[in-house]
Amino acid sequence: MVPPLVLDIDGTLTDAQGRLDPRVFEVLPSWDAPVVLATGKAFPYPVSLCHYLGLPQTVIAENGGVVLVDGEVTFAGNREAAQAVADEFVSRGGTLGWDAADTVNRWRETEIAVSLDADEALLRDVASAFDLEVIDTGFAYHVKSHGVEKGVGLEHVCETMDYDPADFVAVGDSENDASTFRVVGQSYAVANADDVAKEAADEVLEQSYMDGTLSVLESLQKS
Numbered sequence: 001m002v003p004p005l006v007l008d009i010d011g012t013l014t015d016a017q018g019r020l021d022p023r024v025f026e027v028l029p030s031w032d033a034p035v036v037l038a039t040g041k042a043f044p045y046p047v048s049l050c051h052y053l054g055l056p057q058t059v060i061a062e063n064g065g066v067v068l069v070d071g072e073v074t075f076a077g078n079r080e081a082a083q084a085v086a087d088e089f090v091s092r093g094g095t096l097g098w099d100a101a102d103t104v105n106r107w108r109e110t111e112i113a114v115s116l117d118a119d120e121a122l123l124r125d126v127a128s129a130f131d132l133e134v135i136d137t138g139f140a141y142h143v144k145s146h147g148v149e150k151g152v153g154l155e156h157v158c159e160t161m162d163y164d165p166a167d168f169v170a171v172g173d174s175e176n177d178a179s180t181f182r183v184v185g186q187s188y189a190v191a192n193a194d195d196v197a198k199e200a201a202d203e204v205l206e207q208s209y210m211d212g213t214l215s216v217l218e219s220l221q222k223s
């Protein structure tokens with residue numbers, strides 16, 4: 001019997017260009033246990049991925065700020081405070097780095113994401129003045145409340161689904177996956193992962209991106 005999964009998206013189910021690896025469609029729809037998508041992306045992204053994979057919508061978005069399980073959504077974090085950081089950052093000469101439509105933040109409800117091109121030192125300075133933190137996922141800087149984490153989101157998912165987080169296997173690639181790695185039974189960092197994720201993982205994989213993730217999923221199916 002395969003274990004339940006909690007999977008990061010960017011850097012874990014994608015290629016180096018951030019494109020979804022089509023092999024997710026070969027393995028996830030038929031996974032014979034719950035699959036939780038846990039991402040820093042705004043809520044619509046993992047919801048639509050579940051939709052198009054034909055999976056139940058069990059989702060941790062915005063680094064734990066938004067959790068959907070069993071048809072109910074819960075929120076953690078402070079979007080207004082994050083917006084105040086963004087506004088102050090811009091008024092001090094920073095740029096968020098997105099176009100006018102800003103589909104990165106448009107549906108974001110509990111935090112703000114800023115392009116990696118932005119002035120990191122200034123962003124961190126402003127965020128700490130508002131008692132918020134900045135995490136670097138390798139895809140964006142996220143301005144978020146302390147204590148809002150994917151791992152906390154997974155604990156909430158597990159309470160609702162009557163699972164133990166220790167039953168789960170996790171795969172991820174960055175700082176925002178470390179909290180997940182701490183609560184699950186077995187955790188893997190893909191080879192392209194950052195140092196924080198590699199340090200937190202039980203095992204660092206030899207292969208990168210979906211090659212690494214697939215190696216875990218295939219070995220779980222065989223065991």
Ligand SMILES: O=C(O)COP(=O)(O)O
Binds near residue numbers: 137140
């Ligand atoms: O959106 C990001 O910055 C990272 O997203 P991820 O958590 O799915 O890797």
Ligand SMILES: [Mg+2]
Binds near residue numbers: 011
């Ligand atoms: Mg990632």
